[in-house]
Amino acid sequence: MRSSTAFPLNDDIIGHILRFCADFETLQAAIHSISRQVAYNLVGPALPQALRVVRYPYFDNCKPEDDPSAMAAACPEDSNVLEAINFDKQAMLDENARAVEKLEDLYSLMDKDRTSKTSVLTAEESCRFCCAMYRLMLYCNIFYSYDYNMEHGQEYDDEEYRRAIIAQRTAVLSVYSTNELRQMYSALQFLTEIASTLSSLRARRVHSTHGRTAPMMFSTLLGEIWAEGFLDTPFENIWSARKVTAPPSKSLTEGILDSVNNAGDLCSQCDTTGTIYSTTTWCLFPVKYLLKDNLLENPLINRYFEDVVDPRLNSPAALERFIGALFALRTGEFAFWDPADLYCFECFTEFLQNQMWVWMLKHAVRYGWTPPENCPYGWDCEQQTYDEGHANVWNHLCEPVDETLQDVDDAT
Known part of the structure; x- marks a missing residue:
């Protein structure tokens, strides 16, 4: 069997070479390097964002007094994490990558080129889309899974409770640049567009068995929480603080796509454009x-x-x-x-x-x-x-x- 690595060697030979490592630290470093490369082969340039989703220190008993800055800074995307990707995280990474790949195909079909059912996004467009999806996935996993229950809520009045949660959500989004937030906003608009279709075609729902890292959050959240300030209020806070114009409500492509194929096509019956x-x-x-x-x-x-x-x-x-x-x-x-x-x-x-x-x-x-x-x-x-x-x-x-x-x- 030929190796899928860059070395033109048989897998058995590579395994034999690894046996000559002087100590376990060297062996673990070699294994980490290999697993990191395989992860990159699976996910692509959005690997830092994908790894943050599976490595983020989610808590079971978080409270409104948890420090927003600490939540925002936990496991940053630009950190050079030396921790090996263990089996559980590999499975999560693989499942999330497959879900994001399917979403990219759908996004490409809806907004880039309606003639192809597989993504025709350029490398740059694909990277923007995937990064935005993993960032939204992380945000949904953090806050949808957080147990802000009545036991915690009884310690605060309603307005104080609401402000604490909004501050945490705003802080987590604030680590991204304005361009990155615009890309996330466009990706969110895309997910909102397909939410009704996801709910009516049961087979298209994305299911998962891996708890908080599950991309199924998209299909369960969008129809209910968008209108309740889950994401729109933190976005509005950031646009206001940075004194930038908010993206239009139908910005499915802004910040992600550089061009759209067949944009000038007309309806055969009424000569209009659009969908x-x-x-x-x-x-x-x-x-x-x-x-x-x-x-x-x-x-x-x-x-x-x-x-x-x-x-x-x-x-x-x-x-x-x-x-x-x-x-x-x-x-x-x-x-x-x-x-x-x-x-x-x-x-x-x-x-x-x-x-x-x-x-x-x-x-x-x-x-x-x-x-x-x-x-x-x-x-x-x-x-x-x-x-x-x-x-x-x-x-x-x-x-x-x-x-x-x-x-x-x-x-x-």
């Missing part, structure tokens, strides 16, 4: 928008969607296949829409929603359902959203008819 869907990005469409709003609020149809459609959307590949089936169905004014074309979010949503109810109707009938009489207002009926009796008596998987028809309230 453009093609066959490679179908997997990114948020499942919650597949049903028209009023149909989504119809309890009968919503249950059918959960029982029949949801199981078909349990992975990005499954979602792609399902959207392909909707394109194969193409009815009415959408009969000639080409799956190979480009579509903005609004047009793509309109197409999918209009084909979704047709698919559900055909599927239900195929498996024995006899639809009741069509509601004159069809899928656009508002009464179906609050009157379950009306929703059960009338079929709403149909087109609305003449808007001048009488309301059907009395008929139910």
Whole structure:
């Protein structure tokens, strides 16, 4: 077996050479050097940030009086740590690296080049993205795992308690330069963008068995804590203290990307730019928008969607296949829409929603359902959203008819 190291030697020969080390200190230094190189091969230039995540001295019983400066300075990125990377930390490092790699692929697909499902970020862009992700991972692990429970909180009034925690969070972020914080902010905006998709496609959630270093924090935190000052308040404190302009709320690329491929592509239906869907990005469409709003609020149809459609959307590949089936169905004014074309979010949503109810109707009938009489207002009926009796008596998987028809309230 050839060695994967820089030496053109057999692994057995390298092992034999290591046996001639004069003492254990020399052997450990050699092993540390090798393990450090392997870690770099795995993680790349973001290794200092990745190592800080697995080496940070997380505490089980931290309190609001813990020194913010000490928390910020613990295990700095630029330290030349001589400690070998033990087995547990190797496993954590490997798992986190794989999660960040998948996130980079997704970020590249969404914001760099929608034609490639693997990252096409330049080396510099990739380094910025990965560093930002590991820094966010560290921050989430520190503060989400900290046990600020009522037992500790009883020693402080609410405002003092809040100020202490915000001071710690601000201090931990303050060690980074303004450019690095902008990169973290962009990465956070990206994670916020995909949070709804992560929650609706269960197979895309990132799971872990390694406790506080788990990247699963992203999928559990973003929908709940962003609005509660978890990250936005410390960021605002730093922008204000440094007298710099805060990044825009949709700064998914600022500070990370130097260029965007295919930025000038237009929707084939309305000639707008922005978020453009093609066959490679179908997997990114948020499942919650597949049903028209009023149909989504119809309890009968919503249950059918959960029982029949949801199981078909349990992975990005499954979602792609399902959207392909909707394109194969193409009815009415959408009969000639080409799956190979480009579509903005609004047009793509309109197409999918209009084909979704047709698919559900055909599927239900195929498996024995006899639809009741069509509601004159069809899928656009508002009464179906609050009157379950009306929703059960009338079929709403149909087109609305003449808007001048009488309301059907009395008929139910």
